[in-house]
Amino acid sequence: MAAQSRAVASDMAIRRSIGGIDSPEALARALRDAQYLADEGIATAAYLALALGKPLLLEGAPGVGKTEAAKAIAAVLGRELVRLQAYEGIDAAAAMYEWNFPRQMLAIRQAGDAYVNLYGDEFLIARPLLLALQRPKERVLLIDEIDRSDHEFEAFLLEFLSDFSLSIPERGTIRASEAPVVVLTSNRTRELHEALRRRCVYHWIGYPEPQLEAQIVLMRASAVARETAQKVVAAVGRLRAEPLAKPPGVAETVEWAEAATLLNAQGAPWPAAFARAIGVVLKDQDDLAFIAPRLDHILKGAA
Numbered sequence: 006m007a008a009q010s011r012a013v014a015s016d017m018a019i020r021r022s023i024g025g026i027d028s029p030e031a032l033a034r035a036l037r038d039a040q041y042l043a044d045e046g047i048a049t050a051a052y053l054a055l056a057l058g059k060p061l062l063l064e065g066a067p068g069v070g071k072t073e074a075a076k077a078i079a080a081v082l083g084r085e086l087v088r089l090q091a092y093e094g095i096d097a098a099a100a101m102y103e104w105n106f107p108r109q110m111l112a113i114r115q116a117g118d119a120y121v122n123l124y125g126d127e128f129l130i131a132r133p134l135l136l137a138l139q140r141p142k143e144r145v146l147l148i149d150e151i152d153r154s155d156h157e158f159e160a161f162l163l164e165f166l167s168d169f170s171l172s173i174p175e176r177g178t179i180r181a182s183e184a185p186v187v188v189l190t191s192n193r194t195r196e197l198h199e200a201l202r203r204r205c206v207y208h209w210i211g212y213p214e215p216q217l218e219a220q221i222v223l224m225r226a227s228a229v230a231r232e233t234a235q236k237v238v239a240a241v242g243r244l245r246a247e248p249l250a251k252p253p254g255v256a257e258t259v260e261w262a263e264a265a266t267l268l269n270a271q272g273a274p275w276p277a278a279f280a281r282a283i284g285v286v287l288k289d290q291d292d293l294a295f296i297a298p299r300l301d302h303i304l305k306g307a308a
């Protein structure tokens with residue numbers, strides 16, 4: 006019995022270390038070097054996904070750093086990021102592979118009576134899923150905004166994510182030599198299927214703690230004073246507490262800090278510089294109209 010459970014455990018191919026990363030803390034440090042500040046939750050989920058060879062599913066509001074996390078993980082591992090942007094109506098061909106039909110036609114014409122292998126590599130156009138399977142050690146697959154695709158596509162992905170293989174009728178089954186690193190993101194515009202979630206390590210990225218968000222601003226924006234970063238983060242926090250249609254993400258915080266700093270350098274006093282740059286942080290007419298009479302409260306202390 007014990008021998009049997011040992012065998013099962015080794016089948017799971019746990020890798021303690023991948024690319025020299027052997028703990029959540031080591032991953033967080035490496036991500037920081039790649040300009041991504043991960044809190045303990047995301048660093049742990051990402052490390053476990055890497056160690057267990059499972060896809061990492063990141064859900065969260067717009068602009069909280071989901072796509073950027075995938076880019077930073079690829080940078081840390083020194084791998085190429087292959088991105089599949091999901092959309093309504095996306096089909097297997099766009100995700101897997103296509104045959105280069107015009108090239109096949111040309112080859113037939115040029116060959117005359119000679120034999121042409123129409124299903125050779127030169128006619129195969131690999132799309133992101135196939136690219137990831139072909140070189141799992143060199144690539145990171147990002148399936149971005151999976152919630153935009155429809156249920157059929159999600160069902161198709163299930164198979165891919167369970168055994169990391171694809172079947173090309175003319176060529177047979179292509180299987181990855183090891184589990185590729187896969188990151189999926191979702192803005193949760195719809196519920197993802199339970200079966201898809203079960204195959205992944207899941208993490209919900211919330212808005213960062215104020216201290217972390219201020220550090221992100223200082224890291225990502227150019228020439229923003231520490232004090233300005235803290236004020237912007239406080240103001241954005243108050244905006245997020247309002248019932249807005251489109252609450253600002255971290256990207257907006259960074260841009261607001263940058264924009265207000267620019268206007269201030271050109272002579273706009275504080276906090277007017279923040280107020281004038283409001284279009285950088287709120288991008289919805291109803292939200293702007295709602296916030297206008299409350300702006301003094303939002304910018305409280307930003308003088």
Ligand SMILES: Nc1ncnc2c1ncn2[C@@H]1O[C@H](COP(=O)(O)OP(=O)(O)OP(=O)(O)O)[C@@H](O)[C@H]1O
Pocket residue numbers: 040041042043065066067068069070071072073074190192221225254255256259
């Ligand atoms: N933890 C972080 N460390 C460093 N920068 C971050 C972090 N989180 C967010 N950012 C900044 O916010 C920007 C937006 O992040 P990103 O595009 O990854 O968001 P997203 O969650 O994918 O948004 P969307 O749902 O709109 O695609 C990044 O370009 C980066 O500047």
Ligand SMILES: [Mg+2]
Pocket residue numbers: 071072073149190
């Ligand atoms: Mg994104």
